[in-house]
Structure formats: C-alpha cells, structure tokens
Amino acid sequence: MSIVMSALLENLNDAQREAVLHVDGPLLILAGPGSGKTRVVTHRVAHLLEQGVRARQVLALTFTNKAASEMRNRIQSLVPGEAVWVSTFHRFGARILREFGELVGLAPNFTIYDTADSRQVLKRVLEAEKIHVMGYSPDRIAAAISSAKNKLITATDYQARRGSPLSEIVAQVYPAYQQRMLQSAAVDFDDLLMHVASLLYHNPEVRGQLDNRFRYVLVDEYQDTNKAQYVILKALSVDHPNLAATGDPDQSIYGWRGADITNILEFERDFPQVRVVRLEQNYRSTKCILRVADQLIAHNTRRKKKSLFTDNEEGRAVRLVAYGDQDLEAAGIAEEIHAAIERGERRASDFAIFYRTNALSRSMERALRAAGVPYQMVRGQEFYGRKEIKDVLAYCQLANNPHDDVAFDRSVNSPTRGIGKKSIERLNLHAYRHGTSLLEAARQSPSIDGLQKRAVNALTSYVQLIDEVSSLATDSVEAVIGTVIEKSGYSKALRESGDVEDQSRLENIEELLTDARQFDEQSEDLSDGGLEAYLERTWLVNETDDWETEADKVTLMTLHATKGLEFPVVYLIALEDGILPHERSRDTAEGLEEERRLAFVGITRAEDLLQMSYVRMRDYRGQRRMAIPSSFLMEMPRDELEMVDARSNDLDFFVDEYDAYDVDEPYEEPSTQIDLPKPATPKTPITAHLKTAAQLAGSGESAQRARVSPDEFALGMTVVHPEFGPGKITALGGSGSARKATVQFAAAGERRFVLAHSPLRPASS
Numbered sequence: 001m002s003i004v005m006s007a008l009l010e011n012l013n014d015a016q017r018e019a020v021l022h023v024d025g026p027l028l029i030l031a032g033p034g035s036g037k038t039r040v041v042t043h044r045v046a047h048l049l050e051q052g053v054r055a056r057q058v059l060a061l062t063f064t065n066k067a068a069s070e071m072r073n074r075i076q077s078l079v080p081g082e083a084v085w086v087s088t089f090h091r092f093g094a095r096i097l098r099e100f101g102e103l104v105g106l107a108p109n110f111t112i113y114d115t116a117d118s119r120q121v122l123k124r125v126l127e128a129e130k131i132h133v134m135g136y137s138p139d140r141i142a143a144a145i146s147s148a149k150n151k152l153i154t155a156t157d158y159q160a161r162r163g164s165p166l167s168e169i170v171a172q173v174y175p176a177y178q179q180r181m182l183q184s185a186a187v188d189f190d191d192l193l194m195h196v197a198s199l200l201y202h203n204p205e206v207r208g209q210l211d212n213r214f215r216y217v218l219v220d221e222y223q224d225t226n227k228a229q230y231v232i233l234k235a236l237s238v239d240h241p242n243l244a245a246t247g248d249p250d251q252s253i254y255g256w257r258g259a260d261i262t263n264i265l266e267f268e269r270d271f272p273q274v275r276v277v278r279l280e281q282n283y284r285s286t287k288c289i290l291r292v293a294d295q296l297i298a299h300n301t302r303r304k305k306k307s308l309f310t311d312n313e314e315g316r317a318v319r320l321v322a323y324g325d326q327d328l329e330a331a332g333i334a335e336e337i338h339a340a341i342e343r344g345e346r347r348a349s350d351f352a353i354f355y356r357t358n359a360l361s362r363s364m365e366r367a368l369r370a371a372g373v374p375y376q377m378v379r380g381q382e383f384y385g386r387k388e389i390k391d392v393l394a395y396c397q398l399a400n401n402p403h404d405d406v407a408f409d410r411s412v413n414s415p416t417r418g419i420g421k422k423s424i425e426r427l428n429l430h431a432y433r434h435g436t437s438l439l440e441a442a443r444q445s446p447s448i449d450g451l452q453k454r455a456v457n458a459l460t461s462y463v464q465l466i467d468e469v470s471s472l473a474t475d476s477v478e479a480v481i482g483t484v485i486e487k488s489g490y491s492k493a494l495r496e497s498g499d500v501e502d503q504s505r506l507e508n509i510e511e512l513l514t515d516a517r518q519f520d521e522q523s524e525d526l527s528d529g530g531l532e533a534y535l536e537r538t539w540l541v542n543e544t545d546d547w548e549t550e551a552d553k554v555t556l557m558t559l560h561a562t563k564g565l566e567f568p569v570v571y572l573i574a575l576e577d578g579i580l581p582h583e584r585s586r587d588t589a590e591g592l593e594e595e596r597r598l599a600f601v602g603i604t605r606a607e608d609l610l611q612m613s614y615v616r617m618r619d620y621r622g623q624r625r626m627a628i629p630s631s632f633l634m635e636m637p638r639d640e641l642e643m644v645d646a647r648s649n650d651l652d653f654f655v656d657e658y659d660a661y662d663v664d665e666p667y668e669e670p671s672t673q674i675d676l677p678k679p680a681t682p683k684t685p686i687t688a689h690l691k692t693a694a695q696l697a698g699s700g701e702s703a704q705r706a707r708v709s710p711d712e713f714a715l716g717m718t719v720v721h722p723e724f725g726p727g728k729i730t731a732l733g734g735s736g737s738a739r740k741a742t743v744q745f746a747a748a749g750e751r752r753f754v755l756a757h758s759p760l761r762p763a764s765s
C-alpha cells in the first residue's frame with residue numbers, strides 16, 4: 001500500500017473503508033447524519049485516482065455550488081494536482097446541453113432564465129394565447145409545469161393527463177410555454193434536467209458516449225434527487241454501472257421540488273447487484289443531541305429505522321427556551337453568544353442560527369448588531385436578482401443570445417430612450433407575424449410601418465450597441481460590462497439622478513464590475529472564462545454561494561440551506577406551530593413528515609450545544625399573534641431537555657406553556673392548580689422541567705429583561721398588551737407570582753391575567 005493510500009484510509013472506520021475501497025459496480029451508502037457519507041465520497045474519489053482511474057472519467061454530483069467546491073477542495077488536498085469534475089446537477093445539465101443541446105432543439109448559446117424571467121415568459125404566453133386561467137395564479141400554473149418537468153412529463157405527455165380544472169389550463173399553457181422558451185433559446189431550471197434526460201433517452205449514441213466518458217459517477221445527498229435526476233444517473237450507468245450514491249432518507253427535504261425518496265428503492269431494484277453499505281457511527285454530535293434527534297425522527301412512519309451511535313461525549317442537555325417575544329428571543333441569544341466570545345470560550349464562527357424562513361431573521365440580525373456580534377446572513381441570489389444588475393446583464397445576455405426576448409424587453413428601455421409602448425407593441429406584432437426575435441424585429445425597424453422616426457432612430461442605435469457588445473464577447477467580462485454601462489447611458493442616468501436609491505444602484509453596478517474582474521482573474525488559468533461562462537454563473541446561483549466559510553462570523557441561515565453542514569453551537573429559533581411545521585405542510589401526512597425531517601436536519605448539524613426556542617408572541621408577516629409551541633417539541637424526549645422559561649424568575653408558579661396567557665378561571669381562587677385544556681400529546685407537564693433563567697449560567701441578564709415585576713402594576717394604571725393594545729387595570733388581586741389583574745381594553749373588552757406570565761407592560765415603559 002502506498003503512503004498516500006494508507007493516509008487515505010487512516011481516518012476511516014471499517015464500514016467507511018469498505019465503501020471507499022469499492023471500485024467497480026453500483027454502490028449505495030445509506031446512513032444517518034454525521035456518519036461520514038460526504039467524507040466517504042471524497043476519499044473514494046481519491047482512491048479511484050490512486051487506482052489509476054483518470055480524473056476526467058470521474059463525475060461527482062451534488063446540490064449546491066458550495067458543497068461542490070468544498071468537495072473539490074477536499075479531493076484536491078487528498079490527491080493534489082488532479083482535477084475531478086465536481087458539479088451541481090444543474091451546472092452539469094447546462095454543460096451537457098451546451099455540447100449536445102441542438103439535439104433537443106436548443107441553440108448552444110442558450111440563456112438560463114431564473115424564476116422571475118420564466119414567470120415573465122409564462123405571463124406573456126397567457127396573454128398571447130388568451131388562455132382563461134379561471135383564477136389560478138401564474139405561480140400556481142408554473143408550479144404545476146415545474147412538477148410535471150421534474151417527473152419527466154413532457155408537454156406532449158401532459159395532454160393525456162387532463163382532467164382537473166388546473167390540468168386543463170396547464171395542458172394548454174405548457175406546450176406554448178415550451179415553444180416560446182425554445183424560440184428564445186432559453187431554458188428554465190427544470191429544463192436543464194429534463195432536456196438532458198430526454199437527450200440521453202432519445203440518442204443512444206450520445207448516451208453511450210457520455211456513459212463511457214463518465215465511468216465513475218458519485219452522488220452525495222442522493223435522497224434529494226428527483227425523477228429527472230435519477231433517470232440521468234441511470235442513463236450514465238448502463239455500460240459502466242459504477243454509480244455510487246450516498247444519502248439519508250431521513251434528510252430528504254426537497255419534496256416540494258420533486259425530490260422522491262423512492263429513488264433509493266428504485267436504485268436497489270434497478271441495480272440488483274448493488275453493494276449496500278451502512279454507516280452507523282456518528283462523529284459529529286454529542287450523545288444528548290443524537291438522542292433528541294433520534295426520538296423526533298422516530299415519529300415519521302414512512303421510514304426505515306437506522307441505528308446510529310456515537311463515541312462522542314454525553315455533552316450538555318439540549319436546551320428548550322421559551323421567550324416572551326421575538327425581540328427577547330433574539331436579544332437573549334445574541335447576548336449569550338456575545339458573552340461566550342467575551343469569555344474567550346468560543347469564536348463567532350462556532351455559532352449558527354437556523355430558522356424556517358428568511359422572514360424570521362430580522363430581529364435576530366438587529367440583536368446581533370446591537371450586541372456587536374459579527375454575523376453573516378446566508379441568503380444568496382440577492383445581488384444578481386437586483387433590478388439594476390439584471391438590467392445591465394440583460395444587454396450581455398442579448399449579445400450572447402440574440403433570440404432572448406426577455407433580455408430584449410428588459411434592456412430596450414432601461415434607461416429610457418424614448419421608445420413608447422405603442423412602438424414596442426408594433427415590434428412585438430412584427431416579430432410574431434414573421435416568426436423572428438424582438439432584436440431581429442428591431443433591426444428591421446426602418447421598414448416597419450407605423451413606427452415613428454424617433455423610435456426607429458432609438459432602436460437603431462440600441463441594435464448597434466448590442467452588436468458592439470457582441471463583438472466584444474471574447475474580451476474580458478469586465479470590459480464587456482464596462483462598455484454596457486457606459487454606452488447604454490445606464491450609469492449616466494443613475495449618476496444624474498438626485499434619488500438616493502439611484503446612488504446605491506450605481507454602487508451595485510460598480511460592484512458588478514468588481515465581480516466581473518474577479519471572475520476574469522480566476523478564470524484566466526482555468527480556461528473556462530468568457531461572457532457566457534460568467535453569465536452562467538450568475539444564473540445558477542445558490543442560497544449558500546456568498547457564505548464566507550472562513551470568516552469569523554455567526555452564520556444565519558434557513559433550515560433548507562443547512563444540508564451537509566456542521567457547527568459547534570446551533571440555535572434553532574421559532575419552533576412554533578405554523579412556522580415549523582410550516583402551515584402549508586399540515587394538510588398532508590407527507591408534508592408534515594417532510595417538516596419533521598427538516599427539523600431533524602437542523603438538530604443534527606449541532607456538534608456540542610443545541611438550543612431550541614419558541615416565543616409567546618411573534619410578529620410575523622405583518623401580524624402580531626400568539627405563538628403556539630411546535631408540535632415537534634412534544635415529540636422530543638422530555639427528560640433529555642433542559643427547559644427554561646426565560647420570561648420569569650420565579651420557580652413557584654408556572655402556567656403551562658401550552659396554555660393561553662389569558663388565564664380566566666382561577667381568578668377568584670388563587671391556586672397553582674390551573675386546569676386548562678392541554679394538547680393531547682404531552683404526558684409529563686412541560687412545566688415540571690422548567691428552570692428559571694437565573695439558574696442558567698450566562699443567560700441571566702437577557703432572561704430578566706423579559707420580566708416586568710408584578711409589583712410595578714397598580715390599580716387604574718394604563719398598560720399595553722402586544723395584541724390587545726392599551727388598556728386600564730380595573731382590578732388587582734393576589735400577591736407575588738400569583739398576582740393577577742383585570743384589564744379593560746378598548747377593543748378587546750375585559751381580560752384577566754396572571755401578571756408574572758403576561759406580556760403586559762406599564763404604558764410608559
């Protein structure tokens with residue numbers, strides 16, 4: 001065994017080693033989180049190269065650009081100097097279509113439309129074909145088309161599936177939409193996969209050629225593949241069935257994008273000789289964290305039970321904290337992080353905060369800023385999705401693909417050059433009648449009847465500019481974009497505008513130039529530069545692209561973005577009903593199980609410490625409402641959780657978390673025995689485990705801020721309730737933690753509260 005080889009196998013357990021040493025034939029690695037699946041993929045690639053397999057015969061696929069580059073780097077460090085193609089499925093699809101797209105009617109210089117652009121095409125189709133949508137939104141229709149594509153149902157196949165009102169509409173829209181996309185030489189994200197699948201299916205020679213080229217195909221996060229991806233993988237593994245997939249069905253969280261867990265079952269059916277390897281040791285998390293994760297996921301019925309153990313330490317109990325509202329939740333967490341950094345125990349980059357949707361991050365960001373904690377919010381897409389950036393890139397897009405009508409629409413009048421709506425309509429009509437692109441119609445504008453001289457002149461100079469940009473396409477990307485922003489008058493218009501917003505747009509455009517320059521620099525030695533490659537990068541961005549893994553900052557991200565990652569300390573916020581599980585998921589058992597998997601993915605990212613939290617009142621989507629703790633919390637083992645009520649400092653009296661704060665009945669008779677309806681699931685009252693915040697090291701201060709002492713309230717005082725607004729105290733009774741008040745609200749009428757547990761505040765505070 002060579003030295004390199006032994007190093008390769010050194011940090012692997014027996015099962016991992018078995019998978020890494022496997023060379024020929026199909027391989028399926030099914031294992032839970034943190035068991036080294038991703039490590040096995042990189043080590044296996046390195047081992048294949050060690051065995052003499054050529055780098056270009058290996059293809060490793062995953063789901064995000066970040067995961068791909070991470071994997072590429074790991075392979076590089078194991079076997080320096082070898083460049084294996086590690087790609088996302090979508091980039092792989094794009095590359096294959098640039099080479100063979102003509103076989104499915106696609107020009108090689110095609111544009112990839114993002115969701116906004118493809119929605120634009122859909123709307124145009126609905127208008128042009130005068131399709132009656134019967135109240136269905138374009139989003140809904142687009143989702144139905146997308147879902148069909150992910151299942152490889154073509155526009156033609158779809159005709160046989162008519163029946164429901166929505167499918168009747170889709171049956172009309174889908175073919176027209178596809179036709180228009182092809183006319184514009186454009187694809188949407190789903191097409192990148194569907195066209196490749198169709199190409200491989202209809203062209204046996206091409207399939208054979210690619211099967212031969214990619215002798216060894218490896219896929220990480222296999223549980224998130226959809227039908228189209230599965231068919232592509234299978235087609236590449238007929239003559240050389242060396243397909244290796246690693247995945248965890250319990251981490252399948254992209255069902256809404258067509259991910260299909262049955263792909264794993266089909267794998268075993270399609271490749272009966274498959275070697276299945278199970279990895280059972282988790283290297284990531286403490287025993288405490290794993291037990292909580294395990295018991296939660298056990299509530300899913302559609303799953304195969306896996307055994308997972310760890311030799312890691314027992315660790316600290318997982319914490320479940322109740323806060324008063326989202327600002328207190330955010331402040332509590334921010335202060336805790338701040339304190340741990342101050343004490344020198346942790347670095348900012350040790351921490352991650354996860355939430356179900358981006359909308360939940362606002363308070364968290366504010367609190368981190370206030371506490372002076374450096375953080376980064378991972379949300380991606382933002383930059384290239386900005387209007388000014390899309391406008392400028394539209395010129396480049398059109399120069400690269402003259403059929404791109406969406407790019408024409410976007411750029412022809414930004415900045416305004418006096419081409420009126422009427423002229424554009426005429427142009428559209430001309431293009432439609434002659435079957436040409438809009439750019440071609442603009443080129444012919446001098447001979448189009450009814451166009452004003454002014455419009456013709458403007459169109460002519462616009463066409464000249466596009467031609468000039470085209471001729472620059474072999475130049476550096478920076479030069480191309482520089483030409484666009486100067487000659488189009490775009491930056492001039494912004495410079496001359498007095499609007500502050502326009503100044504920040506100008507800065508963004510300058511940032512785009514920097515971005516292009518960096519791309520030029522990076523691609524010089526990679527020989528994969530140029531305008532089209534740059535554009536492709538802007539089209540295929542992922543949420544996690546901008547994430548600076550090296551920066552010493554707290555990471556904030558949605559649960560969907562956390563796949564494959566790990567952090568020493570994880571905060572999972574807003575574990576509330578309607579948020580996680582998401583309200584849209586509750587209608588079906590499948591939806592609920594997917595949400596549970598999402599929570600499971602979040603929990604299993606944590607190495608040492610995990611805190612989950614929920615609040616009593618939350619401002620969410622413009623509404624302030626009472627929050628109910630997530631039903632998933634009831635499914636977790638009580639005895640494993642350290643429960644903290646960060647809103648009170650008093651141990652003697654606790655109202656059950658699951659009860660409403662508006663305690664009506666026991667007013668007359670102060671008692672700790674408050675009998676209120678309880679949810680069906682919990683057996684041990686959660687309060688039995690509650691600790692006061694003061695008992696917890698490090699979080700005392702934040703917790704106390706949540707509380708207003710019951711003694712501060714007086715008869716006749718005006719108080720404010722987050723939901724009911726201002727009111728007056730009309731009666732007071734009891735003392736200490738049992739002190740209660742009756743409050744008369746203007747709109748909500750009379751309400752009674754146990755003060756220690758109410759969100760009431762004196763009006764002046």
Ligand SMILES: Nc1ncnc2c1ncn2[C@@H]1O[C@H](COP(=O)(O)OP(=O)(O)OP(=O)(O)O)[C@@H](O)[C@H]1O
Nearest residue numbers: 011012013032033034035036037038039283284564
């Ligand atoms: N044999 C091993 N010895 C020591 N550490 C290991 C071993 N195998 C994996 N690890 C470490 O355990 C952690 C989890 O590994 P990895 O990310 O590959 O797991 P995974 O199964 O891909 O997890 P996920 O399902 O979350 O993607 C990593 O930090 C990895 O370096």
Ligand SMILES: [Mg+2]
Nearest residue numbers: 037038039564
């Ligand atoms: Mg992994």
